[in-house]
Amino acid sequence: ATHAALSEKDCKSITPPYALLIQNLADARQHIHHKLTLAEKILYSHLYDPKKRVGDEGKLRGQAYLQLRPERVAMQDASAQMALLQFMSAGLAQSVVPASIHCDHLIQAVDGAKSDLERSIVTNQEVFDFLESAARKYGIEFWRPGSGIIHQIVLENYAAPGMLMLGTDSHTPNAGGLGMLAIGVGGADAVDAMTGTPWELKHPEIVGIHLTGKMGPWVSPKDLILHIAGKLTVRGGTGRILEYFGPGVDAQSCTGLACVANMGAEVGATTSTFPYTAAMRAYLNATGRAPVARAADEAAAQGFLSADEGAEYDQLIQINLSELEPYINGPFTPDLATPLSKFGEFVKENGWKDDLSAALIGSCTNSSYQDMTSVADLASQARSAGLKTKVPFLCTPGSEQIRATMERDNVTSTLEDVGALVLANACGPCIGQWKRTDQPSEENAILTSFNRNFKSRNDGNARTMNFLASPTIVTAMAFSGSLQFNPMKDTIPLPSGGTFKFAAPVGQDLPPAGFTPGQNAFYPQQTPEPQPDTEIIINKDSQRLELLEPFTSPFVNGIRELPEMKVLMRVRGKCTTDHISAAGPWLKYKGHLTNISENLLITATNDEGGEVNVAFDQGPDGQTTTDTIPGVAKRFKARNQPWALVVDENYGEGSAREHAALQPRFYGCNMIIARSFARIHETNLKKQGVLPLWFVDKNDYSRIGSGDDVKTVGVSQLLSGNISATIKLRVTKANGDVFEIPTKHTMSEDQVRWLQAGSALNYIRSQMAL
Numbered sequence: 001a002t003h004a005a006l007s008e009k010d011c012k013s014i015t016p017p018y019a020l021l022i023q024n025l026a027d028a029r030q031h032i033h034h035k036l037t038l039a040e041k042i043l044y045s046h047l048y049d050p051k052k053r054v055g056d057e058g059k060l061r062g063q064a065y066l067q068l069r070p071e072r073v074a075m076q077d078a079s080a081q082m083a084l085l086q087f088m089s090a091g092l093a094q095s096v097v098p099a100s101i102h103c104d105h106l107i108q109a110v111d112g113a114k115s116d117l118e119r120s121i122v123t124n125q126e127v128f129d130f131l132e133s134a135a136r137k138y139g140i141e142f143w144r145p146g147s148g149i150i151h152q153i154v155l156e157n158y159a160a161p162g163m164l165m166l167g168t169d170s171h172t173p174n175a176g177g178l179g180m181l182a183i184g185v186g187g188a189d190a191v192d193a194m195t196g197t198p199w200e201l202k203h204p205e206i207v208g209i210h211l212t213g214k215m216g217p218w219v220s221p222k223d224l225i226l227h228i229a230g231k232l233t234v235r236g237g238t239g240r241i242l243e244y245f246g247p248g249v250d251a252q253s254c255t256g257l258a259c260v261a262n263m264g265a266e267v268g269a270t271t272s273t274f275p276y277t278a279a280m281r282a283y284l285n286a287t288g289r290a291p292v293a294r295a296a297d298e299a300a301a302q303g304f305l306s307a308d309e310g311a312e313y314d315q316l317i318q319i320n321l322s323e324l325e326p327y328i329n330g331p332f333t334p335d336l337a338t339p340l341s342k343f344g345e346f347v348k349e350n351g352w353k354d355d356l357s358a359a360l361i362g363s364c365t366n367s368s369y370q371d372m373t374s375v376a377d378l379a380s381q382a383r384s385a386g387l388k389t390k391v392p393f394l395c396t397p398g399s400e401q402i403r404a405t406m407e408r409d410n411v412t413s414t415l416e417d418v419g420a421l422v423l424a425n426a427c428g429p430c431i432g433q434w435k436r437t438d439q440p441s442e443e444n445a446i447l448t449s450f451n452r453n454f455k456s457r458n459d460g461n462a463r464t465m466n467f468l469a470s471p472t473i474v475t476a477m478a479f480s481g482s483l484q485f486n487p488m489k490d491t492i493p494l495p496s497g498g499t500f501k502f503a504a505p506v507g508q509d510l511p512p513a514g515f516t517p518g519q520n521a522f523y524p525q526q527t528p529e530p531q532p533d534t535e536i537i538i539n540k541d542s543q544r545l546e547l548l549e550p551f552t553s554p555f556v557n558g559i560r561e562l563p564e565m566k567v568l569m570r571v572r573g574k575c576t577t578d579h580i581s582a583a584g585p586w587l588k589y590k591g592h593l594t595n596i597s598e599n600l601l602i603t604a605t606n607d608e609g610g611e612v613n614v615a616f617d618q619g620p621d622g623q624t625t626t627d628t629i630p631g632v633a634k635r636f637k638a639r640n641q642p643w644a645l646v647v648d649e650n651y652g653e654g655s656a657r658e659h660a661a662l663q664p665r666f667y668g669c670n671m672i673i674a675r676s677f678a679r680i681h682e683t684n685l686k687k688q689g690v691l692p693l694w695f696v697d698k699n700d701y702s703r704i705g706s707g708d709d710v711k712t713v714g715v716s717q718l719l720s721g722n723i724s725a726t727i728k729l730r731v732t733k734a735n736g737d738v739f740e741i742p743t744k745h746t747m748s749e750d751q752v753r754w755l756q757a758g759s760a761l762n763y764i765r766s767q768m769a770l
C-alpha cells in the first residue's frame, strides 16, 4: 500500500486557514508599512490581534513583543510530561489547537529495533501510559513508541507552508522545510497555545540567506548547514530567524530544506524558513496531502508564501552552492567546521588517531528517503566490490513510514548486507540513549549524521570525539575506517588486491512507488474526539510522575499585598535556567515536581560567602543553620514561610525551561527581585504566580540579603487596575533597621490577573468556570 491520500475533509485540521491568515496580514499592514520578509508575513498573520499596533515602525525587529496565535503544538515524550501536567491544571476539556505527542526520546538503542522497542516500552511504561491516557482524554494525537521521531512525523503529517507551530523540542524548526515557522519552546509556552492564551515572542531579527549556484555531486543540504554553522557560530542565530531565498532554494528537495532548518537550532536561531517551492508541493502530494498543496498554491499566488520584492534583512549572507564542499564539524561543538578536503590535515595537526570507532546515520536530521537512497547507493557500490563497513554502522530511521519504505525498496537489505544495524524509529543514540556495547576506554572518534555533538551526548563517554557530517560522508568513511579518508578522491584497498573508489552517490528525492505507511498500529486516529471520562494514569507511588497541585493565591480574604517574605538568598552573577533547574540526571524527573525540585539552584552562587549551593536559615529559634539551597527552601516550605529571592543581571537566561519557574514557586517563593531578568524566564515566573521586580537602583541589590523580612507596598494598586503603579519594598534587617527600596515591574493587565489568581493556569481555570 502507498501512503493513503487524504481527502479535503481529512486535511481540514492540517490546512492552514489561508483566507483568514491573508486577511490578518492585510489588517496588520494597516499599521506596518514596510516591505515584508516571509518570516514577517507568517508572524504578522498569526498576531493575536492583527489590528492592534505592535510597536513603532523601524523598531519592531529585535525590540517589539508579539502576541501570537500558533496553530498547532507537538510534544515529545520527555517534555510532554510537564506540559500536560500543567495543561491538566488549567481545567480545559480539550486543547484549543490540534496537538500531538510523540514517544521517541525514551527508547534506548542496544541491539536492534524490535528488542530495543520492547524493552523501552517496559522501562518507560508508566510515562507512556500517562501520555496516552492524557492524549485520549484531551483529544491529542498520540504517536506511540516506534512510530518515529517527532520532527520527521510532523514533516510527514502536519507541517504546511505559512503555518506557525510550537514544539516542545529544540529541533522543532525542522518543519521549516515546508515553508513555515516552527519554533522550539518549553512546556509552559505549549500550554499557552493549547489554552488559547496569547503566546509572546520578542520580534526576532531576520537574517536573509541568498542561495545561488548548484551543489556538486558529493555535496548535500547537510553540508550547507554545517558550513553556515561554521560561519555564524553557535550563538550567531540567537533571537533571529534564518530566511533562505534565491534560485539555490528551488533546487533542493523538501526534506533537504528540512535538514537545513533542523540544524538552524545549532546556531541558536529562533527558527528557519524558505519560500514555497515545487519540491514542497511534490512532498505534500507524496505524503498524501494534495488538498494542502492545492490550498498552498492558491495562497502562494496571492504572495503569502514568499517575501515581498525588495524586503530588507537585518543581515544578508550570500552563498554560492557551486563553491560548497562537504564539511565535517566537531568535535564537541557543531560550529567547528572543517571542509572535507582539509579534514585529514586537521586530524593530523591535532595528533588524533586516524581510526573511526563507529558511524551512525539517520535521526530527525537526516533520515529522508533521499538520504537513505543515497547511502544505499554507496553501500551497494561497496557491496559489489566485496566490502563491508570497517566499524559498527548504525542506522536510525526517522519514522515508520521511512522504515517501511526503505524495507520495501531494498534500502534496508542493502545496508544490512554491508553490516548495518537498523535501530528503532526513535531518537536512540542521538539523545544518549545508546548502550554502546563496544564502549572504548580511550579517546575515540565517531562520525554521525545527527545535529548535536556536545561532549558525552551520544554514548555518555566524554572521551568520544563526535563529528557531524552528511549521511553519505558518514557512510563512505565507515567503509574505510579512517578519519583521513576522503571518498571524493581516495581509494580503499580490496581484500582481493586492487583498490575501490566510490562514484558520487545518487539518491531519489521521493520514492517512485510512493511511500508505504508500514504498520498501521503506529498511526493515531486523526484529530481524535476528546474522551473526558478517561482516567489519567499516574501511579500514586510513582517517582517519575506527579499530579500538579494548583498553587494557592496569596490574595484571599481581602489581602491585597503579598505576604511578608523572608529573603532566602542573594544569588551572585550569572544564573541561567540550567543553574536554576539542572538537566542531566534530573531529566528523568521532568514529570515529578517534588523530585526535580531537589535540584533548585544547586549550581548558583550565594553572594553572601561566595559558595555554590549554600544557603542560610535563620530559623524561628534564632539559630542560623547552613544548608543546601533546596534544603533551606524545603525548610521554608515546611514552615509555610513565604520567601523571596534577590538576583543579579539577566536572571533566567538560557532556555524556556518552565521548571525553573515552577520549582521556586513550589517551595513557596512569591517574589524575585533582580538587577535584570531574561524576558522569557520573567514571563514564565509571572505564569506561575511569582512577582518579578527590578531594582530601580541596581546598587540596592547589595542592601537586601539572606534572612531579611520584605513586604511589598503598592501591589494593591496593581490589583486595582493601576498598571503604572510603582511597588516599593519595605525591608526589615535582622538588627531591626527598616528601609524602603523602589522597584519597577513589567506586569501587563493580564499578568496581574495571573498573579492575583496564584498562576496563569488558575486564572484560565477560573475563566472556564464563569
Ligand code: F3S
Pocket: 104, 105, 149, 150, 151, 169, 171, 363, 364, 365, 426, 427, 430, 431, 450, 451
Ligand atoms: Fe531526537 Fe536527536 Fe532529533 S534527540 S528529536 S533525533 S535531535
